[in-house]
Amino acid sequence: MGASRAFDDKVGAYIVGETLIRLAKSRRKLAARVVSVGTTQEEIGVRGATTATYSVNPHIAIAVDVGHATDHPDCDNRKYGETKLGGGPILCRGANINPKVFDRLLKAAQKLGIPYQLEADPRPTGTDARAIQVGRAGVATGLVSIPLRYMHTPSEMVDLEDVERCVQLLVEFAASLEKGDYAHW
Ligand SMILES: [Zn+2]
Numbered sequence: 001m002g003a004s005r006a007f008d009d010k011v012g013a014y015i016v017g018e019t020l021i022r023l024a025k026s027r028r029k030l031a032a033r034v035v036s037v038g039t040t041q042e043e044i045g046v047r048g049a050t051t052a053t054y055s056v057n058p059h060i061a062i063a064v065d066v067g068h069a070t071d072h073p074d075c076d077n078r079k080y081g082e083t084k085l086g087g088g089p090i091l092c093r094g095a096n097i098n099p100k101v102f103d104r105l106l107k108a109a110q111k112l113g114i115p116y117q118l119e120a121d122p123r124p125t126g127t128d129a130r131a132i133q134v135g136r137a138g139v140a141t142g143l144v145s146i147p148l149r150y151m152h153t154p155s156e157m158v159d160l161e162d163v164e165r166c167v168q169l170l171v172e173f174a175a176s177l178e179k180g181d182y183a184h185w
Pocket residue numbers: 008043151152
């Protein structure tokens with residue numbers, strides 16, 4: 001376990017940076033150009049994601065953010081679902097999420113044999129995914145969330161195993177992309 005202020009979303013930035021390092025070191029031949037972006041102002045109107053999507057103009061994108069771990073007594077699981085520290089990356093489904101991107105993330109997790117958790121978000125997500133999806137002419141967007149307890153407090157907590165699994169998942173997802181995938185997404 002790790003505890004820190006502002007894991008939201010420092011831990012997401014770490015995961016994305018580590019993913020790029022591992023992709024570069026692996027020497028796997030990638031069909032896609034992989035670009036990372038550290039966005040500003042996510043919490044107050046997803047403005048950084050809006051301008052970054054315009055600038056990068058991606059075919060496919062994954063937002064990496066933290067997600068509420070609901071495994072503490074203060075949280076009503078009937079309202080917020082069941083997600084826990086140590087349960088692996090949270091894969092989101094919902095209106096902002098392209099189903100084929102979701103499927104590919106799911107397959108990547110299954111191929112790696114890592115645990116994962118599912119989250120339903122029928123309204124706009126509280127993440128950059130909601131801006132990226134409707135950027136430019138539209139982007140096939142997915143969302144990977146790191147389970148995090150006590151969000152927006154000075155003692156946010158994550159499980160470092162979950163962090164590692166998120167890196168592995170994103171590496172596998174990037175490596176799984178084939179030329180022309182996005183044309184059908
Ligand atoms: Zn937040």
